Amino acid sequence: MFARKLIYCLVAFHSAAFAAESDDPLVQTLALPATATELHYSTGALQIGANYAWSKGATGKGVVVGVLDTGVWGKHPEFGSRVLAGYDFVHNQALSAMANSDDNLHGTHVAGIIAAGSGSGYMTGVAPDAYILPVKVMDAQGSGNLNVLASGLDYARSKGAKVVNLSLGWNASSGYLPVEQALRRSVAANQVVVAAAGNDGAANPSWPARYASQTWANGQIIAVGAVDANNKIASFSNRAGDTKNYFLVAPGVSILSTIPPNIAGLSGNQPWYAYLSGTSMATPYVSGAVALLEGYWPQLKANQVTNILFTTATDLGDPGVDAVYGRGLINLNKAMQPIGTTSVPTTSGTSTTTSTKLVTSSTLQGAIKSAAAAGAFRTIMVDSYNRDYRIDLGAAIASAPSLTLSQLFSGMDAKLRYGVVESRDGTRFAATYSDEPGKPTVNSFSFTQRFAGGDEFSMGTANFASQFMGLADTPFAGLGLSGQNLLDTPFIHLSQAQTFAGYGMALQEGWNMKAALFSGSALGLNEVARDGLGMPLVEQQGGSTVAMAELSRKFDGGKIAVSVGQMAESDRILGSLSSGAFAMNGTVSTSYFTTSGAYRLGGNTWAAGSISVGNTSASGLSGGMISGLSGATSYAWTASLLRENAWRKDDKVGFSISQPLGAVSGTMLVTKATGVNVDGSYQYSASSVRLNGGTKETDYELDYTSPLNTYTNISAALMYRANPGNDATASDEAILGLRWQHLMH
Numbered sequence: 001m002f003a004r005k006l007i008y009c010l011v012a013f014h015s016a017a018f019a020a021e022s023d024d025p026l027v028q029t030l031a032l033p034a035t036a037t038e039l040h041y042s043t044g045a046l047q048i049g050a051n052y053a054w055s056k057g058a059t060g061k062g063v064v065v066g067v068l069d070t071g072v073w074g075k076h077p078e079f080g081s082r083v084l085a086g087y088d089f090v091h092n093q094a095l096s097a098m099a100n101s102d103d104n105l106h107g108t109h110v111a112g113i114i115a116a117g118s119g120s121g122y123m124t125g126v127a128p129d130a131y132i133l134p135v136k137v138m139d140a141q142g143s144g145n146l147n148v149l150a151s152g153l154d155y156a157r158s159k160g161a162k163v164v165n166l167s168l169g170w171n172a173s174s175g176y177l178p179v180e181q182a183l184r185r186s187v188a189a190n191q192v193v194v195a196a197a198g199n200d201g202a203a204n205p206s207w208p209a210r211y212a213s214q215t216w217a218n219g220q221i222i223a224v225g226a227v228d229a230n231n232k233i234a235s236f237s238n239r240a241g242d243t244k245n246y247f248l249v250a251p252g253v254s255i256l257s258t259i260p261p262n263i264a265g266l267s268g269n270q271p272w273y274a275y276l277s278g279t280s281m282a283t284p285y286v287s288g289a290v291a292l293l294e295g296y297w298p299q300l301k302a303n304q305v306t307n308i309l310f311t312t313a314t315d316l317g318d319p320g321v322d323a324v325y326g327r328g329l330i331n332l333n334k335a336m337q338p339i340g341t342t343s344v345p346t347t348s349g350t351s352t353t354t355s356t357k358l359v360t361s362s363t364l365q366g367a368i369k370s371a372a373a374a375g376a377f378r379t380i381m382v383d384s385y386n387r388d389y390r391i392d393l394g395a396a397i398a399s400a401p402s403l404t405l406s407q408l409f410s411g412m413d414a415k416l417r418y419g420v421v422e423s424r425d426g427t428r429f430a431a432t433y434s435d436e437p438g439k440p441t442v443n444s445f446s447f448t449q450r451f452a453g454g455d456e457f458s459m460g461t462a463n464f465a466s467q468f469m470g471l472a473d474t475p476f477a478g479l480g481l482s483g484q485n486l487l488d489t490p491f492i493h494l495s496q497a498q499t500f501a502g503y504g505m506a507l508q509e510g511w512n513m514k515a516a517l518f519s520g521s522a523l524g525l526n527e528v529a530r531d532g533l534g535m536p537l538v539e540q541q542g543g544s545t546v547a548m549a550e551l552s553r554k555f556d557g558g559k560i561a562v563s564v565g566q567m568a569e570s571d572r573i574l575g576s577l578s579s580g581a582f583a584m585n586g587t588v589s590t591s592y593f594t595t596s597g598a599y600r601l602g603g604n605t606w607a608a609g610s611i612s613v614g615n616t617s618a619s620g621l622s623g624g625m626i627s628g629l630s631g632a633t634s635y636a637w638t639a640s641l642l643r644e645n646a647w648r649k650d651d652k653v654g655f656s657i658s659q660p661l662g663a664v665s666g667t668m669l670v671t672k673a674t675g676v677n678v679d680g681s682y683q684y685s686a687s688s689v690r691l692n693g694g695t696k697e698t699d700y701e702l703d704y705t706s707p708l709n710t711y712t713n714i715s716a717a718l719m720y721r722a723n724p725g726n727d728a729t730a731s732d733e734a735i736l737g738l739r740w741q742h743l744m745h
Contacts, residue, residue: 034118034128041123041273043229044113044251048285049333050126053292054118056336060127060291062298065114066156066164067284068149071101071136073108073260078116078123079132086134087155089148095134103140105259109276110167112258113284114291122273123256126288126332130295133161138168146176149208153182157189162294162302165287166195167280169206179208187220190302192294194287196279197225197238197247203323204241212246219246220302222290222309225326226252226282231316233324237279240326246306247326248313252282289330296336297387299676304385308335340384344393344581345673345682348622353381356580358397363494363574363634365399366726367663367691372397376689379581379625379672388676393581393625399725426450430464454506458516461499468502468516469550470561474598475642475652476608489594490612490636490661491567494575495520495544511553520544544569558599565592567614573629574616574663583623590616604644611637612661625672632666632691635659651706659696662726666691695728697721715739 034054039046064084074083075098086095095101102108111132116125137152138144149168156164164186170176186193198206205212209223226237227249233239240247259274286309293305300308309327312334316325343350360368371377372394380388422428431445446460446467458468470488495518502516520543548565567590569575571583578584596610616632638658646653668689675683699722705715721733 034124037122038118038124041256044255044281044285045124045126045288047229047231047251048126048289048330049335050288050292052333053289053296053336054128056296058292058296058336059118060115060130060288060295062129062131063127063163063291063295064131064133064159064161065127065287065291066133066135066159066161067107067111067114068135068137068152068156068164068166069102069107069110069168070104070138070140070142071095071107072111072132072134073100073102073258074098074132074134075100076108076112076258076260078112078121078125078258080117082115082117082130083111083132083134084159086136086159087152088136089152089155090136090139090144095136099134100260101134101136102260104138104142105274106138106142106167106276106280107134107136108260109255109257109274110165110280110284112273113255113281114165114288116258123258125257126285127291127295130288130291133159144168146170146179150176150178150182153179153186153193157186157191162191163287163290164191164193165284166193166208167278167283169196169198169209171198171200171206175207175211180211183208183211183221184216187216187218187302191220192287192290192302192305193221194283194290195221195223196283197223197240197243199226199236199278199280200238201236202238202241205238205243205247209238210243213243217246218303219306219310221246222286222306223247223326224279224283224286225249226277226279227316227325227329228253231314231329233317234277234279236277237282239324240321241323244321244323244326246310248286248309248330249316249325249328250282250285250330252279253277255281257281286330289332289335292332293335297385297676298678299386299680308339308385311339312337338381338383338387338389342381342383342389344379344381344391344625346581346623346625347627347671347684348583348585348624350382351580351583351624353391353396353580356393356396356582357578358393358582359577360397360399360725361494361575362697362725363661364576364663364691365730366695366697366723366728367666368397368576369399369725369727369729370692371668371689374689376668376670376687377625377672380675382676386676386680388673396580396582399727399730426456430460454512456504457502458504459499459501464500468500468504469514469548469563470552470594471559471596471598471608471610473554474559474608475606475644476598476640476654488610489548489563489565489592491565491590491592491594491614492518492546492548494661495546495567495569509553510555511551514550514552516546516548516550518546518548520546544572558597560597561595563594565594566590567592571623573618573626574632574634578624578626581624582626584618584621584626585623586618586621588616588618588621588629590614604646606642606644608640608642609638611635614661616663616666625670626668627671627686628669630667630669632663632668634661634663636661648706651704654701654703656699656701656703658699658701660699660726662696663691664696695723695726697723697726713741715741 083098085097114125115130118124118128135152137148195209197209205223212221212223223243226234254275256275259272261272313328314331315328342353377393381391428448444461446464448458450456500518504514546567550563552561569588573588592614594612598608613635618629621627640656642654644652670689671686673682674685700720703717707713716738718736724730724733
């Protein structure tokens with residue numbers, strides 16, 4: 001009895017056919033942009049947003065779509081050479097590539113909606129680069145045997161079709177077991193099966209579309225209804241009914257597509273076209289959409305493709321999934337967009353794009369920005385379906401911000417106090433504190449013990465750390481807008497030192513040897529603030545230590561100092577902070593050398609200068625795309641003039657020219673993802689990125705400080721920054737600042 005069951009083409013009606021003019025250029029060339037004529041006659045493809053997918057390069061290239069139908073006229077110019085060898089189950093014979101097997105017109109029309117070429121014809125299919133696998137299961141009258149349909153499904157599976165189009169169906173109270181079994185095998189083989197809902201205006205789809213709601217279908221069978229150009233359900237179209245969760249609609253009224261010339265009433269061997277209507281016409285729009293996604297992202301599984309189409313469909317009818325439109329109109333514009341959380345793959349795993357940040361210090365700003373402009377950080381991000389999208393993480397890089405008064409005087413409000421207590425035996429305690437009512441807080445401190453013979457021990461926190469070394473005990477100490485000595489070793493500030501301890505030994509003839517250890521606490525990216533040098537002050541990321549030795553000599557009229565040091569940073573490079581795909585888990589080592597000196601030129605006039613050079617390296621960094629650094633050289637220098645008692649007793653006026661610490665050479669190893677393999681794993685490429693700092697920042701600063709009385713001091717400074725952050729593209733900056741300090745007494 002089952003042998004007598006028939007399947008039918010699901011065409012509701014058709015209008016007059018027409019042929020292309022004989023002089024039209026119809027030689028097919030793959031992947032050409034659709035012409036104005038093609039777009040005019042491909043309104044259905046535009047209605048579902050296929051043009052957006054084409055603009056992204058999605059054309060179904062390489063995807064085989066099995067068309068189980070009345071055959072395909074393979075020599076239609078719209079198909080080029082993309083009609084593969086297939087099988088004619090009606091006459092039980094193999095079909096050669098480009099064979100003319102369609103003695104109806106239905107199958108060729110369906111195939112054209114799926115894969116008619118672009119750039120040279122009258123219309124274009126949804127997936128103009130897809131291959132058509134013709135499987136003839138219906139005769140010239142558009143009917144066929146269900147057992148033949150089952151055989152056709154198995155054949156399409158055996159030939160590697162990723163998508164199977166079934167613009168056919170039958171009406172019955174239940175399905176047919178051989179077809180169901182064949183569909184189960186299709187689902188197990190990771191195929192998507194797209195089936196027409198039927199043209200009876202019924203409340204539920206016909207078979208085999210109705211199988212879509214079965215649990216075993218795994219969401220890989222899509223039932224398709226038809227809408228008109230206004231997205232209204234066609235009068236003839238069966239509704240979603242009990243398959244509403246797996247039901248989509250697509251254009252199915254007056255659809256232009258390819259037909260063979262050898263049908264009744266037509267003659268010649270010209271490329272013919274016709275307008276047809278039916279759920280048979282709506283179904284290949286969905287099959288073409290599946291081919292676009294499969295071709296663009298071959299790593300997708302069949303149920304991922306269908307779920308993408310279900311969740312991105314345009315809601316029609318009643319809000320949400322309904323019994324008429326089901327999920328709604330297929331929407332390729334939305335289907336091509338990232339869905340869910342986006343992440344950046346690295347060799348250490350994936351990191352969300354929202355967590356991926358790199359806050360550069362001024363030292364690296366110019367070098368990193370130049371590398372980013374050259375494409376060093378162009379990689380891919382993936383959505384929750386592991387679909388890859390191009391992304392330039394250069395946009396996630398934040399530079400050292402412009403200097404502002406709030407940044408320069410961060411932590412120093414109107415109630416900030418500075419106090420010093422010094423005993424006769426050489427013990428000295430200094431602290432900054434806030435005296436808000438009920439919240440007295442010590443912000444930073446230093447303790448110094450001087451011993452007989454000139455030795456000394458010192459320990460402290462925060463900005464007192466640099467006051468133990470270098471030229472801190474010369475008239476240049478404390479001069480400057482930021483309150484940090486421009487003549488300091490810059491690597492101390494770069495390390496974000498929070499605590500320090502040091503010991504100094506007095507040698508003969510004014511020489512002194514000092515050793516100190518500076519330690520920086522963990523930093524992070526949640527609350528980004530800046531100190532006076534434009535360095536990030538944040539919480540909970542990495543840490544740093546600096547071991548430093550200094551040899552100095554103080555003589556009548558001046559001081560010279562030479563120091564060497566080693567800075568070890570954890571999870572950051574030269575003060576730059578990072579997270580996500582920019583994470584740098586590991587230790588970065590910097591060796592540096594600083595020499596400085598101050599000399600009294602005569603009377604109350606002094607000159608001073610310093611130069612620092614460092615070399616930074618790291619290997620085996622993990623957690624992100626930056627995996628190493630070698631030969632990174634950075635340097636800084638300062639030249640200053642100062643005059644004491646310039647206008648009043650104990651005042652000081654100074655002028656400085658400096659180039660803050662900046663990287664000028666070196667190589668950064670970047671390993672970034674470039675694509676996704678079919679198995680879902682990632683492709684990576686490693687490259688060496690030159691750190692060419694380009695134009696160095698140059699700062700000009702004029703400072704004045706004067707005591708107002710025994711306990712109060714006022715300072716003023718004017719600073720001009722050229723190429724701030726060692727970035728030639730950054731705008732120059734100027735700032736005028738005033739600072740008032742009051743000593744505790």
